Amino acid sequence: MARPREFDEDTALRLAVEHFWEHGYEATSIRDLAAVMGLTSASIYNAFGDKHSLYRRALDYYVEQSFGDRVGRFEGNLPPRDAIGAFFREIVERSLADEKRKGCMLVNSALEVAPHDPEFQRVVSGVLVQVEAFFRRCVEAGQRDGTISRAQPSEDMARTLLGMLLGIRVLARTRPERDLLEGLVRPVFAMLMP
Amino acid sequence: MARPREFDEDTALRLAVEHFWEHGYEATSIRDLAAVMGLTSASIYNAFGDKHSLYRRALDYYVEQSFGDRVGRFEGNLPPRDAIGAFFREIVERSLADEKRKGCMLVNSALEVAPHDPEFQRVVSGVLVQVEAFFRRCVEAGQRDGTISRAQPSEDMARTLLGMLLGIRVLARTRPERDLLEGLVRPVFAMLMP
DNA sequence: TGAGTTTTAAATCGATTGTCATAAAATATA
DNA sequence: TATATTTTATGACAATCGATTTAAAACTCA
Numbered sequence: 001m002a003r004p005r006e007f008d009e010d011t012a013l014r015l016a017v018e019h020f021w022e023h024g025y026e027a028t029s030i031r032d033l034a035a036v037m038g039l040t041s042a043s044i045y046n047a048f049g050d051k052h053s054l055y056r057r058a059l060d061y062y063v064e065q066s067f068g069d070r071v072g073r074f075e076g077n078l079p080p081r082d083a084i085g086a087f088f089r090e091i092v093e094r095s096l097a098d099e100k101r102k103g104c105m106l107v108n109s110a111l112e113v114a115p116h117d118p119e120f121q122r123v124v125s126g127v128l129v130q131v132e133a134f135f136r137r138c139v140e141a142g143q144r145d146g147t148i149s150r151a152q153p154s155e156d157m158a159r160t161l162l163g164m165l166l167g168i169r170v171l172a173r174t175r176p177e178r179d180l181l182e183g184l185v186r187p188v189f190a191m192l193m194p
Numbered sequence: 195m196a197r198p199r200e201f202d203e204d205t206a207l208r209l210a211v212e213h214f215w216e217h218g219y220e221a222t223s224i225r226d227l228a229a230v231m232g233l234t235s236a237s238i239y240n241a242f243g244d245k246h247s248l249y250r251r252a253l254d255y256y257v258e259q260s261f262g263d264r265v266g267r268f269e270g271n272l273p274p275r276d277a278i279g280a281f282f283r284e285i286v287e288r289s290l291a292d293e294k295r296k297g298c299m300l301v302n303s304a305l306e307v308a309p310h311d312p313e314f315q316r317v318v319s320g321v322l323v324q325v326e327a328f329f330r331r332c333v334e335a336g337q338r339d340g341t342i343s344r345a346q347p348s349e350d351m352a353r354t355l356l357g358m359l360l361g362i363r364v365l366a367r368t369r370p371e372r373d374l375l376e377g378l379v380r381p382v383f384a385m386l387m388p
Numbered sequence: 389t390g391a392g393t394t395t396t397a398a399a400t401c402g403a404t405t406g407t408c409a410t411a412a413a414a415t416a417t418a
Numbered sequence: 419t420a421t422a423t424t425t426t427a428t429g430a431c432a433a434t435c436g437a438t439t440t441a442a443a444a445c446t447c448a
Contacts, residue, residue: 002422002423002424002425003423003424003425003426004424004425005424005425005426006425006426039426040426040427040428042425042426042427042428043425043426043427046424046425046426047425
């Protein structure tokens with residue numbers, strides 16, 4: 001009944017994520033995206049709407065694949081303290097392997113887009129709340145079975161872990177040094193010990 | 195021998211800082227700056243060079259006023275652990291009072307400009323090293339006089355404090371909630387206790 | 389006072405921005 | 419096969435970008 005798409009929407013979106021992730025929102029033009037995605041601007045507008053909508057789709061895609069995967073993979077499959085450990089170990093390794101220094105697209109969005117845009121404000125804030133909740137579930141489980149210290153309330157510990165996570169993401173963007181990042185998490189881990 | 199300036203370079207620069215700080219590099223146009231600084235673009239180019247140079251001047255100005263002041267004000271005048279405490283207390287209060295959610299211009303630069311620009315890469319990295327050194331001097335002094343725990347090496351503690359600082363700056367930009375930020379620093383402070 | 393120099397104001401440069409109009413191309417259904 | 423519908427390719431829209439030119443204005447020093 002109609003002409004079919006010549007491109008795969010999912011791979012096109014993945015390519016858009018990659019470019020937005022590396023260059024941010026403002027520094028990316030529709031023509032950049034068209035070149036990277038292998039499409040004309042008309043196709044982009046037809047399939048994804050305007051630049052703002054496409055960035056939203058890209059960020060959602062990134063969050064779903066990045067956080068959803070990590071949380072789901074560790075929680076339940078590992079003892080609570082190990083889940084937190086595995087989470088941070090993966091963040092550190094990923095940061096050190098990040099040749100292009102793209103950092104974390106959520107953190108990038110938190111600083112570039114969210115402050116001036118209520119919609120992204122809400123999206124970013126929501127994800128951070130979820131990550132905090134993940135940490136808190138881990139800490140509470142560990143405090144119940146005695147593998148995590150009860151010296152601090154689980155709320156505070158979860159907040160500290162969230163802050164630590166964001167700090168690593170920022171620091172790694174300009175100083176991706178193993179000693180620095182691994183040294184940074186050691187005292188936090190010591191804090192968890194009962 | 196020549197026509198004098200009609201504007202004060204220092205106040206003009208301060209106005210440029212304010213705008214770059216709030217909107218970042220890419221989202222700020224020369225015309226925006228001209229309007230905010232009350233100058234024509236010709237005057238800007240004549241006095242500060244191109245946009246890149248002006249941003250550099252603005253960032254240097256921000257760093258000098260912001261970090262230089264804080265470090266100098268606390269270190270030496272307060273016992274080591276109190277210096278760290280005062281530093282974080284001020285960061286939290288400043289973040290909560292930040293109506294426009296401008297965050298920290300150094301952190302903003304670390305994410306928007308530094309990854310694609312070796313010059314800013316160097317500048318930002320240098321400041322972070324200095325802040326880390328400040329924390330380390332405080333921790334070592336506290337460990338010497340027994341007011342700070344020796345459970346972790348001073349290097350690691352300084353790195354953790356640096357990470358925490360950056361984390362707060364990011365978090366406050368989307369979730370400037372007192373409970374969150376104050377709860378976040380409590381376990382870190384407990385960690386310092388001997 | 390007049391020569392020399394710098395800062396201003398105003399206009400404009402080509403390039404690029406996000407977005408859209410038009411029309412040709414390609415398919416499914418009737 | 420013809421019609422209806424969507425996707426493409428091409429090109430252009432006004433607006434804005436960073437940066438510069440031109441010439442008038444304002445000052446100092448000889």
